[in-house]
Amino acid sequence: MPGEIHALLGENGAGKSTLMKTLYGLLQADSGEILWEGQPVAFSDPAAARAAGIGMVFQHFALFETLTVAENIALALPEGKTTAALSDEILEISKRYGLALDPARTVHALSSGERQRVEIIRCLLQDPRLLILDEPTSVLTPQEADVLFVTLRRLAAEGRTILYISHKLPEIQALCDRATILRAGKVVDSCDPRTTSPALMAEKMVGKVDRPTRRASATKTNAPVRFSVRDLSLKADDPLGIDLKGISLDLRAGEIVGIAGLAGSGQSELLAALGGERLVAPAVMQLDGAPIGALPVAARRAAGLSYVPEERLGRSAVPDLDLTANAILSGWQRPDLVAKGWLKRGAMRAFADKIIKDYNVMPPTAASLARRLSGGNLQKFIMGREILAGPKVLIVAAPTWGVDAGAAAAIHRALLTLAEAGAAVLVISQDLDELFTLCDRMAVLFHGGLSLAYPIEELSQEKVGLMMGGLADAA
Incomplete structure (x- = not known):
């Protein structure tokens, strides 16, 4: 009306x-x-x-x-x-x-x-x-x-x-x-x-939605550090981008850490640096104690780091390839999918089918082109692909962007299960409800600088909102 x-x-x-x-x-x-x-x-x-x-x-x-x-x-x-x-x-x-x-x-x-x-x-x-x-x-x-x-x-x-x-x-x-x-x-x-x-x-x-609950975070304070960033400063590669300024962060085994921030606070630049699209000095980033700052994307994946960019079509998936081909985009180094340069097509299809089944991707066929999927179904497929790879560290931007309540709950459960298996998970999101549901600790990105990561119990949405607006003292 x-x-x-x-x-x-x-x-x-x-x-x-x-x-x-x-x-x-x-x-x-x-x-x-x-x-x-x-x-x-x-x-x-x-x-x-x-x-x-x-x-x-x-x-x-x-x-x-x-x-x-x-x-x-x-x-x-x-x-x-x-x-x-x-x-x-x-x-x-x-x-x-x-x-x-x-x-x-x-x-x-x-x-x-x-x-x-x-x-x-x-x-x-x-x-x-x-x-x-x-x-x-x-x-x-x-x-x-x-x-x-x-x-x-x-x-x-x-x-x-x-x-x-x-x-x-x-x-x-x-x-x-x-x-x-x-x-x-x-x-x-x-x-x-x-x-x-x-x-x-x-x-x-x-149907009835079984929503996951966050685990108590106190048990992880003594867990070993899986991924660390020390004094990461990086000039934006675009004159109108945001420079990163002295960012430091630790991710412990079994821990989910969130980063909140307003759009344009440096998320794109930070993701590019963490995922390997922008290289820095080797010691600036370490995975299980090994320096990886100078390693490109493929080498970081081989070391156990998985990465989901914020943009799905074109960065996380190729629109005109089917789901079988998209399943191997980030897994071509896996010996169960590729052997001596040859694609194992049966294994590829089985992997795509498992993602589709486990994450209820519609339509339920590995022959579907990525561009034919709704935004939420494509997000479920991409998240499933990276989680089922069993990474040591998972860095993900907006994991439930555009997915329904049931799918969001399934993705959240999968992230919690991955952390419980010993992986370290970093979630960069503007959805505060999601961050408060998942995270053990949360930091705020503002104009290229990162706050301390506070235990989730010490934060409220109001306090985080003030920090996102640059009012850290007020918070």
């Missing part, structure tokens, strides 16, 4: 994105009809949908890496505006809605949170009457999400309709007026999320 914020709920692969792509003109329906303002429509492409007043912000960013923010936004708008005029509009919109963004910055230098802002501002500049948002807060901090909610409520008050897809049920409860629930491609229920508990909504989506 006009002025309504309507939630669309469902587990990964339930059909939410397919339904929205049909409404937005990316796919054509086989049967039935779509009524837009009382009239049947069949949009031939997204341009036709936008012209009718429908805008969509996708979960996977549709941006050109080598173009600036302003150039990317211009591609979705009618011609006729100069870059300077458009840049002024972007700055005005970003200031009005609290979505800080530099129009002249190149997209490849942006963090995931900043890329999300580009998508949202691009959509708002089209003045839509219906705004579809697919997992809009998956890379936003709680403070950024609160700003977005203020924006959405303002848009709804203006008479616009918001169609909101998210797996974060508490935010659905706080924001939305009504919810429709999909399961296996069908509508199974609708409810008022303001009066329906998150647990009941999750059960309607995926």
Whole structure:
């Protein structure tokens, strides 16, 4: 209805994105009809949908890496505006809605949170009457999400309709007026999320969810250090990036440590250094006492370090390869998958099938192309691939980005089990609920510097939020 914020709920692969792509003109329906303002429509492409007043912000960013923010936004708008005029509009919109963004910055230098802002501002500049948002807060901090909610409520008050897809049920409860629930491609229920508990909504989506609980952290204080970072300073390889400043951190065997931080605080630069995409002096990083700072990615993996970047398509998976091929991307040195340069295709398929089975990846076939999977299912596959490799150290960014409640619980259980087996796990995430669920200790990254890692029992979301904003003394 006009002025309504309507939630669309469902587990990964339930059909939410397919339904929205049909409404937005990316796919054509086989049967039935779509009524837009009382009239049947069949949009031939997204341009036709936008012209009718429908805008969509996708979960996977549709941006050109080598173009600036302003150039990317211009591609979705009618011609006729100069870059300077458009840049002024972007700055005005970003200031009005609290979505800080530099129009002249190149997209490849942006963090995931900043890329999300580009998508949202691009959509708002089209003045839509219906705004579809697919997992809009998956890379936003709680403070950024609160700003977005203020924006959405303002848009709804203006008479616009918001169609909101998210797996974060508490935010659905706080924001939305009504919810429709999909399961296996069908509508199974609708409810008022303001009066329906998150647990009941999750059960309607995926069945009963068995949520894991964090282990007591006191038993790990004397465990040996598996991975250490000492005084890591690194100039950003982009002039507008964030320099890392004297970062030190220890990960002990059996421990899960979290790093929280606002988007653009240096997460991308830190991940590149920890994973081996940027090299440093050998002794700056050690794995089980051996220096690895100068080792590239493959050598670090051979030493027992697994790494999941924040960007799934293109960095963690190759879109046009099937899941069997994607299963071996980070495991080509494993003797059970490759022998003397020859691929063991049967073993590869068996490994892909095990990931699919253990992590309930849909569709359940190793022949599926990575780009055909929903964002949540692709994330489950990537996380399963790295966890089942049995690493000594796992470094992961946003492990449950875009996955449903049941899948998030499964991934959390797998991370806890990996730690209990003696691995050290580092989770870099903007989802504070996730960090408080998983971690034994937590540090905060702010403008390239890392705080001390405090025991989770000594922290609160309010305290961490202040530290994320640079108010460490107040915290």
